[in-house]
Amino acid sequence: MAVKAALPEGTKVPCHVGVIMDGNGRWAKKRGLPRKFGHREGAKTFREITRHAKRLGISYITYYAFSTENWKRPQDEVNAIMELFEKYLDEVRDFIEENIRVRFIGDRSKLSENLQRKMASVEEDSKDFDSMTLVLAINYGGRDEIAHSCRALAEKVRRGELEPDDISTELIEQNLYTEEIPPVDLVIRPSGEQRLSNFMIWQAAYAEFYYTNILWPDFKGSDLEAAVLDYSERNRRFGGI
Numbered sequence: 001m002a003v004k005a006a007l008p009e010g011t012k013v014p015c016h017v018g019v020i021m022d023g024n025g026r027w028a029k030k031r032g033l034p035r036k037f038g039h040r041e042g043a044k045t046f047r048e049i050t051r052h053a054k055r056l057g058i059s060y061i062t063y064y065a066f067s068t069e070n071w072k073r074p075q076d077e078v079n080a081i082m083e084l085f086e087k088y089l090d091e092v093r094d095f096i097e098e099n100i101r102v103r104f105i106g107d108r109s110k111l112s113e114n115l116q117r118k119m120a121s122v123e124e125d126s127k128d129f130d131s132m133t134l135v136l137a138i139n140y141g142g143r144d145e146i147a148h149s150c151r152a153l154a155e156k157v158r159r160g161e162l163e164p165d166d167i168s169t170e171l172i173e174q175n176l177y178t179e180e181i182p183p184v185d186l187v188i189r190p191s192g193e194q195r196l197s198n199f200m201i202w203q204a205a206y207a208e209f210y211y212t213n214i215l216w217p218d219f220k221g222s223d224l225e226a227a228v229l230d231y232s233e234r235n236r237r238f239g240g241i
């Protein structure tokens with residue numbers, strides 16, 4: 001895709017970028033602050049990076065905001081994160097004005113009804129927008145998502161609408177939460193950890209990975225550009241030569 005901002009001519013911009021927003025807790029700890037301050041600061045980075053991604057010509061950006069494993073955290077931290085979602089979902093509406101489509105992936109049934117309502121309404125109000133798609137992974141787990149797809153297909157088999165032999169990788173894919181969202185090209189993980197932590201394990205099968213020690217609240221537009229430039233130099237073979 002053509003380059004729109006700050007990047008050198010000829011840069012190959014990934015169509016879909018996945019971001020594992022990590023390091024909020026350590027950012028706060030370094031400053032002697034409670035962890036929730038790190039989450040608040042991380043939410044600011046999220047808004048800044050989303051706008052920058054759009055300027056760079058990225059078509060899809062998915063953020064890992066809360067994993068199916070994050071419920072293991074102390075209740076007060078989980079509550080603080082959920083309160084932040086409530087607040088920031090109102091602000092996500094600003095993105096709608098910028099022609100950005102907003103989608104959510106993950107198991108919503110465990111979230112508060114109020115949050116679920118807000119998510120549905122943002123999705124509905126932005127469904128026709130096409131400058132970029134912003135995907136938020138909330139109570140998302142890659143394994144949970146694959147199980148969800150399998151259940152949907154098993155139900156079709158039970159109803160006699162599908163033969164087991166017809167279950168293909170395409171059908172599994174069509175029943176993931178990311179239906180109609182292309183595979184991830186580049187996964188960015190700040191904070192120094194080098195793992196997926198159950199993020200997009202299906203969709204990232206052929207993704208390129210970019211790790212940096214910068215903590216998410218300190219991550220800047222220039223860091224996103226550095227990741228894209230690094231990606232642009234990679235030779236993606238997809239099993240070929």
Ligand code: IPE
Nearest residue numbers: 021022023024025026065066
């Ligand atoms: C990521 O930051 C945010 C969520 C998982 C919700 P962390 O809270 O994991 O920050 P660290 O890894 O403890 O620094």
Ligand code: IPE
Nearest residue numbers: 020021022064065066067197
């Ligand atoms: C991954 O970060 C989940 C999100 C960023 C939402 P974690 O901090 O939960 O991952 P681990 O526990 O270090 O693998």
Ligand code: MG
Nearest residue numbers: 022023024025
């Ligand atoms: Mg972490």
